[in-house]
Amino acid sequence: MRLDKLISSELEYFEPILKRQKEATQEAREAWRKETVAQRLERVSLETYDLCKGTVSQGLFKGLQLNRDAWWGKSDLGAQCLGLYEKEILDFISARAPFDTFLDIGAADGYYAVGLLHAKKTRKAICFEISEEGQRxxxxxxxxxxxxxxxxxxxxxxxxxxxxVASNLTDKTLVLIDIEGFEFQLLSKKVIAALGKCTVIIEIHNWIDGFENKYPDLLKNLDRFFDIAIISPSERNTQSIELLRSYTDDNRLLVSSERRPCLMRFLHLTPKKDR
Incomplete structure (x- = not known):
């Protein structure tokens, strides 16, 4: 590379980094030192949201507009805008879409439901959300x-x-169940049978009482109708995202954090062909 081009490209690379350095006042630095991890995560998430202008910048839901005053959690907005939030689920859906119907049990603020409709990966979305604020x-x-x-x-x-609802669904239906541990109560043998023709994703929450007994029982009941597989976690490569190059190492990694207490388990259920 010619020297003048190298200098020009290097100055361009460092431009947002130098800009951030100049904008970091002593007062701001002092405030950052006193932040809890949760406070910093929300701050970095919202900064990322603003840099993306509130729109998902890449991935399955590219172009989806998100609400800055999120109901379910402002700390997820940055990762959602970058297409990193629950990336393993997005990758899984992207490889299998489109679907006729998307049934979202525990829909929160509609990230998946509205995202799939926006991306034209489903014709219809049916949401169940216990919170009235979430429904709005x-x-x-x-x-x-x-x-x-x-x-x-x-x-x-x-x-x-x-x-x-399940009685009217076709075999071109995707079901996502994320209900913070209530899956062990909701998924009775009757409900499992009703969903038996659908593709199902379940997030398993291990912090409920009696998990060691309830989880094996759930797996046994699911096995009657579905082939069960584990969805492998996906790496979040934040170093390749140009928008984040001016972030500190900690903040760049933090924006992809989903604040989970452990490495969560997602099950993929495929209807058995021989039942």
Whole structure:
């Protein structure tokens, strides 16, 4: 490379880094030193959201607009904007989409439901979210993204209403279950049978009482209708994201953190062909 081009490219590389250094006042530095990890994570997440102008910049949901005043958690916004949030699930869905219907049990603020509708990876999304604030957030996010596809938003998921909805689903349905441990109560033999034709993803939450007994029982019941596989965790390569090159090492890694208490388990369920 010619020297003048090298100098020009190097100055361009360092431009955002130098800009950040100049903007970091002594007062700001003192405040950062007193932050808890949770406070720093939220600050970095929101800064990343602002740099992305509130829009997912890459991945399956590219172009999806997110609400800065998130209901479920502002600390996830940065990772969502970068396409890193629950990357293993996004990669899994991307490899198997499109679907006729997406059933989202524990829909939070509608990140997946609205994202899949926006990306035209499903025609219809059916959400169950126990929080009324969450239900409002799902509708607001759908409207923010110009109401793509068809959306239904319901309240608490129960054995009765999930079995009822499942009776009308086709084998081109994706079901995502993320209900903070309530999966062990919701997924009765009847509900599992009703979902038996669908592709299902379940996040397993291990902090409930009696997990050592409840989890094997759930696996045995699921095995009657599904082939069970583990979704392997995906690496989050933050070094390759140009937007983050001015971040400190800690902050660059922190923006991809999902604040989980351990390496979580996601199950992939495929309907058995020989049952």
């Amino acid at each position: 957030a799902i509708n607001e996010n759908w409207q923010r993204n110009e109401k793509p596809g068809e959306l239904e938003v319901h309240g608490e998921a129960t054995k009765k209403n999930i079995a009822s």
